[in-house]
Amino acid sequence: MVKPTTVRLLLSLAVSRGWSIRQLDIHNAFLNGQLAETVYMRQPPGYEDKLLHNYFLVYVDDILIMDSDSDRVTTLIDKLALELKVRDMGVPSFFLGIEIVLLSGGMLLSQQRYMKDILKRAGMVDCKPVITPVSSVKITDDVAVPYADPTQYRSLAGALQYLTVTRPDLSYDVNLLCQHMHAPTTTDWVSLKRVMRYVKGTLNLGLRISRSTSMDIHAYSDSDWADDPNDHKSTSGFAVFLGSNLISWIFRKQRTVACSSTEVEYKGLADIYMQKLHGSFLCYMKSASLLRLLLDYGDYPNPSPKAKTNTLSAARSQEPQQPAVPAANPSTCSSVEAANPASNKINFRPPQVS
Structure with missing residues (x-):
């Protein structure tokens, strides 16, 4: 089953690179899904070509197909139709309960x-x-x-x-x-x-995905300090951008009690860096071949990740103060604008893989 982060990531790549996107519906998907053995899938021929990419976003019987060549998408759909009862829905407009509204230079995901x-x-x-x-x-x-x-x-x-x-x-x-x-x-x-x-x-708000020339990953993190009066634990949150598009975010309690506001900020940075960028996030992208896709389209000389912050007192003494970003008004901006903090920032470029 496709995950929301994968959907946002691939839609961001498709919009930025001008890929063709088609939506399919498979009739009686559950009747065709009885498997008694383990099935292994291999990337189709041509995947190694950096100019040709095709990707499937599959959730039960709802499918999105993306490819840099629209003719290849049509050919693939025709081949699927020979084996399954397929309904070609054309350009996606409603996927997994999410409305996809095409805009100039991008799209809006609305629920x-x-x-x-x-x-x-x-x-x-x-x-x-x-x-x-x-x-x-x-x-x-x-x-x-x-x-x-x-x-x-x-x-x-x-x-x-x-x-x-x-x-x-x-x-x-x-x-x-x-x-x-x-x-x-x-x-x-x-x-x-x-x-x-x-x-x-705020029924009119949604997540905007725009054409972006950059494939760099930027992560922003922020934390409160002992805000819960019951257990005195802090809450951390982060937002991950691919270029200018927001693709992943989360808020959750920290596992241990922090003794200072500085400690809680460091914990938040360590959490996003180790668990989401260097850990599960990159491992997940690599397993889905998304990391290689980013490498194909980005210029990554394999530098060490750099972290910047304007909230930690220790960092203030070493780095110039960054200008504060005024709070966004939810009634006049899209969701992505309202959720773009400027507190803690990690500039990350994926390392090269062989």
Whole structure:
């Protein structure tokens, strides 16, 4: 099954390189999917040619095919049609619940239909919208009152998780909501409804993917310090860009308690560097042949990764201060603009692989 990061990464490459993109639907995919043995797949002939690339994004019976040659895409679809009942849907417009709106110089990934469905499930179609997903006044209760319908809370919080596929501006707030799934309180329910009201007011937002001339990977990281009053753990977040396009992001609690704000920032940087760039992120890209694809299209002399920050006091004494970036207004910008922090930055160029 294709992962959201892979979808965003390959769409970014396709837009930047002018690849042909076609969407297919396979009828009765489950009937054709009974396998009693392990199946190994090999890259098709021609993959080694840097000028010719074809990639499949497969989720059950929904498929996106990308290739640098549109004729090769047509030929491949014709061959698939000889073996399976295939419906050629042409240029993709709706994939995995995500609307793909073609724009000049790129595309917009929108989940507007999905947002309206969530609001309908919550009975908040006509709710009053707000401009921020979290109240500026922190709500605290002396006595926690369990929410009467925890199943409803878990259902809506889980639905909001999938919305973060194209809405990075919701990732932090949804992460907080999901931390209370086991025993939600009335206060948690109020916080969830606040997020729903924010969704109501931002139905037009989505993730824009634009044509980019750069294939460099840039990562931004930021952390709070002991913000959770219960366990005093900090929350870290990062955003990874391929060129000018946002392709990966996450917010999560750190595993241990930090003794200072400097320590928590270093932990955030170490987490993104070791686990996402040097670790699982690159291993995942390599296993999917995406790292080699980046190497084919980028000029990577194999330098060491460089980290820059404007929040750590230790770094301030060694590097020039970077100008602050004003907070984005969610009502006047796309999601990618609202989720582009300038706090901690790692400039990373993938190493060469043989």
